Amino acid sequence: MATFAKSTEISSRVRSAANAWLVSCIIVGGISGAYMLYQLTSVGHAAFNTSSDGVNWGLPIATYVFFALTSSGLSMIASLAMVFGFKQFYPIVKRCIWLAIITLASGFAVLAFELGHPFRMLWAMPTGMQVASPMFWMGVFYTIDLVLLIIKFYLIMQDDWHSNLSKLIGVASFVAVILASGMLGLLFGSVAMRPMWFGSFTSIYYMLTAALCGAAAIVVTTYMAFDFDNRNMPDELRALAESDQLPKVFATLIGITLVMIVTRMWTGLWSNLDGLEGFHVLIRSPLFWIEFLLGLVLPFWMMLQPGMQVRMQPQMIAAFLVLGGMFINRYEFIVSGQVVPMFKGTWVNSLEPYFPSTTEWAMAIFGLAVALGGYAIGEKLFHLSATPNHTTQNKLAGAAA
Amino acid sequence: MAKWGMVIDLEKCTGCQACTIACGMENSRLPGEHWQDVIFFQEGEYPNAEIKWFPRPCMHCENPSCVAVCPVRATYKAEDGQVLIDWERCIGCKYCMIACPYGVRFYTEEKATYGGPNMKDVFKSEDAHSWSPPWKMPQEDWKHGVGVQPHDVVSKCTFCFHRVSKAPKGTVDFDPQNPATREYTPACVVTCSPGARFFGDLSNPNSEVNRQIAYKNGVRLLDHLGNKPQVYYLTGEGGSVPATRSLKKI
Ligand code: SF4
Ligand code: SF4
Numbered sequence: 143m144a145t146f147a148k149s150t151e152i153s154s155r156v157r158s159a160a161n162a163w164l165v166s167c168i169i170v171g172g173i174s175g176a177y178m179l180y181q182l183t184s185v186g187h188a189a190f191n192t193s194s195d196g197v198n199w200g201l202p203i204a205t206y207v208f209f210a211l212t213s214s215g216l217s218m219i220a221s222l223a224m225v226f227g228f229k230q231f232y233p234i235v236k237r238c239i240w241l242a243i244i245t246l247a248s249g250f251a252v253l254a255f256e257l258g259h260p261f262r263m264l265w266a267m268p269t270g271m272q273v274a275s276p277m278f279w280m281g282v283f284y285t286i287d288l289v290l291l292i293i294k295f296y297l298i299m300q301d302d303w304h305s306n307l308s309k310l311i312g313v314a315s316f317v318a319v320i321l322a323s324g325m326l327g328l329l330f331g332s333v334a335m336r337p338m339w340f341g342s343f344t345s346i347y348y349m350l351t352a353a354l355c356g357a358a359a360i361v362v363t364t365y366m367a368f369d370f371d372n373r374n375m376p377d378e379l380r381a382l383a384e385s386d387q388l389p390k391v392f393a394t395l396i397g398i399t400l401v402m403i404v405t406r407m408w409t410g411l412w413s414n415l416d417g418l419e420g421f422h423v424l425i426r427s428p429l430f431w432i433e434f435l436l437g438l439v440l441p442f443w444m445m446l447q448p449g450m451q452v453r454m455q456p457q458m459i460a461a462f463l464v465l466g467g468m469f470i471n472r473y474e475f476i477v478s479g480q481v482v483p484m485f486k487g488t489w490v491n492s493l494e495p496y497f498p499s500t501t502e503w504a505m506a507i508f509g510l511a512v513a514l515g516g517y518a519i520g521e522k523l524f525h526l527s528a529t530p531n532h533t534t535q536n537k538l539a540g541a542a543a
Numbered sequence: 544m545a546k547w548g549m550v551i552d553l554e555k556c557t558g559c560q561a562c563t564i565a566c567g568m569e570n571s572r573l574p575g576e577h578w579q580d581v582i583f584f585q586e587g588e589y590p591n592a593e594i595k596w597f598p599r600p601c602m603h604c605e606n607p608s609c610v611a612v613c614p615v616r617a618t619y620k621a622e623d624g625q626v627l628i629d630w631e632r633c634i635g636c637k638y639c640m641i642a643c644p645y646g647v648r649f650y651t652e653e654k655a656t657y658g659g660p661n662m663k664d665v666f667k668s669e670d671a672h673s674w675s676p677p678w679k680m681p682q683e684d685w686k687h688g689v690g691v692q693p694h695d696v697v698s699k700c701t702f703c704f705h706r707v708s709k710a711p712k713g714t715v716d717f718d719p720q721n722p723a724t725r726e727y728t729p730a731c732v733v734t735c736s737p738g739a740r741f742f743g744d745l746s747n748p749n750s751e752v753n754r755q756i757a758y759k760n761g762v763r764l765l766d767h768l769g770n771k772p773q774v775y776y777l778t779g780e781g782g783s784v785p786a787t788r789s790l791k792k793i
Pocket of ligand 2: 612613614615616617618628632633634635636637638639640696697
């Protein structure tokens with residue numbers, strides 16, 4: 143009876159936290175979305191600060207990449223329990239999958255507003271079948287990924303965690319997500335004429351940093367769901383939150399990311415190859431240092447301290463910093479790769495300046511609001527903390543509410 | 544099947560930009576959206592500094608990276624070697640602009656490139672065209688990227704597809720001095736007063752373009768990238784093409 147009362151109380155607190163999020167997201171998303179739509183209908187894509195002379199892909203593409211990779215990372219974290227059998231991660235699986243669906247949808251939404259003719263894609267891609275294009279495969283793999291995520295979520299909603307079908311979908315989804323994030327990396331890594339991106343490294347880099355973003359996102363949203371208070375959590379989840387399991391995964395991923403960033407920077411600054419000048423721009427940019435020191439080094443240090451690993455606040459701060467740092471990282475990665483202009487007219491600068499326009503900022507904010515709002519809806523409707531063991535208790539809580 | 548190619552003799556080129564203007568008029572280009580441009584750059588430092596230049600159309604590459612990356616096959620290599628864009632397929636993803644090493648592609652929806660009023664606002668279009676120039680050439684063929692383009696697509700030099708494709712079968716050299724081929728010759732070649740540009744069939748060993756490449760040692764821009772341009776430069780004693788893209792502009 144005591145358990146029943148506790149879970150009822152938790153459910154209502156979770157709902158009220160989610161309500162608050164939802165309302166703020168609707169307001170913020172509504173304003174930024176309205177502004178973006180107004181600009182896109184009145185000015186069109188000329189409202190962007192991107193240009194044919196230099197930076198062709200700006201903040202909206204960086205936002206898409208950020209969301210798509212965060213989604214992939216969340217699926218990878220869910221696979222820890224669903225595919226690799228680390229049972230202690232079950233309490234975050236359902237939330238991971240819902241978030242993966244929502245972040246991918248937000249990414250697609252931002253991309254659709256960025257593209258010149260998004261609807262044309264629906265018929266032109268299947269009829270064109272340009273199998274040489276990394277963007278074609280990225281589209282294919284992310285679509286498969288989204289479908290599998292939805293099936294996986296549906297199965298969990300049916301309380302099917304362990305059936306053969308569920309296992310099969312779990313494995314397929316893991317493979318899809320590796321292919322999708324890797325392919326997104328290859329979209330940049332294939333183009334030799336942009337040497338700052340060129341090489342299979344970009345693919346590996348995207349997969350591993352996807353996992354990092356996924357880990358950070360799940361830490362933030364789990365605490366968010368329980369109103370930033372461990373005591374509100376169901377026991378199983380609290381046990382995970384207060385153990386050093388997730389922080390250890392998290393610290394490892396930050397460490398790997400740091401190594402990748404430093405080695406990439408080294409070769410970039412060292413080499414004289416035409417087109418690598420962007421690295422010199424990058425290292426002089428304050429944004430890069432904010433990303434590197436605040437967004438990665440500090441959280442890495444925090445998550446290595448035994449005293450901090452198991453406490454909520456440091457975990458939260460570290461995860462927030464990493465998410466912010468990685469957002470800058472996506473932006474810097476994409477923009478700095480394009481600052482060396484190709485052969486354009488006589489009036490072009492040696493290196494191209496770029497700063498996002500208000501419309502581009504509005505798109506990024508809109509994407510964030512859709513993601514957080516969609517997450518809050520999930521929290522309200524789908525009982526995201528469900529685990530295989532707590533089925534009965536969950537049902538009771540659901541019925542009582 | 545021909546393999547159209549162009550040769551630009553940098554010893555003869557005076558950098559006058561007549562080709563840029565002719566291309567703009569022929570293809571109804573916006574100011575700043577120059578499918579063909581002449582790029583000036585500095586070589587060396589004082590006291591050995593020199594100003595150099597080279598005209599830059601689309602290279603209509605043999606291995607066009609823009610074609611390979613296009614997710615919807617809007618950019619394609621035509622039978623006779625031109626690389627063209629189907630404006631009815633293009634989704635405006637700009638991946639081709641990322642993948643072209645020569646910076647020859649333009650996205651329609653952009654801020655005016657340099658000072659002065661935005662011509663798209665001054666000459667607004669009432670239909671699907673992105674703008675309505677006060678005077679424009681009559682040809683329009685969106686499947687081959689010819690004419691005033693619609694909104695939100697990418698455009699670039701077509702090697703004057705609308706002229707060249709009408710040439711009688713078997714034409715090898717397009718000589719603007721020859722009345723029989725003049726009207727089929729690309730506008731930039733016709734207008735070039737020092738006669739620095741040649742256009743013809745690269746697959747025919749006896750063509751004028753091949754002769755020029757052989758006698759005057761034709762080179763291709765950024766050849767190490769492997770795109771294999773079908774535009775060759777003759778550098779001779781006076782001209783040069785840059786080896787890198789982070790040029791000192793003049
Ligand atoms: S120059 Fe650029 S646009 Fe032209 S064919 Fe080559 S890669 Fe394509
Ligand atoms: S912008 Fe158009 S032509 Fe270029 S890659 Fe995208 S769909 Fe193809």
